[in-house]
């Protein structure tokens with residue numbers, strides 16, 4: 401059995417900054433409400449369709465591959481996490497194979513929303529543990545802005561989400577005290593419709609939507625308070641599960657990188673585990689919630705700033721639509 405370790409990281413966000421004041425020109429909202437409830441000051445939204453989920457993913461991936469010091473032919477597999485793919489099908493993974501001119505390797509898409517990156521890492525880790533693959537490109541990318549209801553009707557959801565992508569290379573690690581120590585995944589489909597985009601779906605296809613002007617099932621729906629309450633419980637549970645599986649405690653955590661869902665959720669978890677401000681990395685203030693991309697972007701930024709160091713215990717955790725949730729315990 402091998403371990404896997406992160407050997408390259410990269411992220412890409414669009415240049416276009418959208419502030420809370422910019423949103424207040426589109427809908428009845430204000431900077432104070434958004435900052436107080438979510439911590440978000442601004443987010444990046446793709447302008448003039450300059451990018452897509454796949455092109456952003458490819459840009460982040462290029463940086464990660466370069467930083468891992470790998471050649472294209474060394475990549476064995478692609479795992480791509482997103483809830484906003486370029487096409488209904490096929491998934492974005494195959495587009496990455498083409499855009500980066502990789503060999504005809506396998507490409508798998510993961511559909512686990514805010515937990516997508518944690519799930520993607522877990523999948524890649526299993527392929528490496530079994531010895532099947534040596535280097536896997538894992539991407540989380542999200543293009544939300546084109547699908548949001550930017551009117552007052554949609555303000556409870558649309559002020560939260562941002563566009564962006566992050567990528568890592570997972571590579572074989574022979575020392576099994578290093579790298580990804582364990583991953584922990586969960587779901588509870590009973591709450592699938594608490595955070596969802598209902599359609600277009602095969603059971604509710606485009607002509608049916610167009611026939612009813614009141615049908616707005618193509619916009620994301622979220623029962624915010626319900627999601628919030630579940631998030632703080634599940635985040636805590638799944639971090640504890642990961643620590644326990646490795647005979648560790650909260651005191652062993654050097655860096656916690658939560659999915660950037662809401663600054664209040666991160667702060668709740670920080671307090672619960674007794675972590676100091678420099679043991680938790682948050683960047684939701686500048687990028688909003690980028691779902692499957694958020695941990696990848698935050699991890700890359702933290703690493704670029706020298707906040708993730710050799711031998712550190714790094715904990716990743718996420719909760720989101722599905723419901724799905726999970727954690728990753730890493731000895732860097």
Ligand code: UT7
Pocket residue numbers: 428429430433434437438514555556557559560623624625627628631660661662665689691719720721
């Ligand atoms: O990443 C996946 C997981 N997602 C999450 O974890 C998100 C979890 N939920 C949340 O982060 C929060 O529930 C929100 C930030 C989405 C909302 O915050 P909240 O404190 O739960 O607010 P609320 O939905 O209960 O709304 C409170 C009030 C309402 O007005 P009334 O009924 O009290 O008059 C809303 O209509 O705030 C109003 N409101 C807004 N006002 C200004 C909702 N959205 C806005 C807005 N600007 N953007």
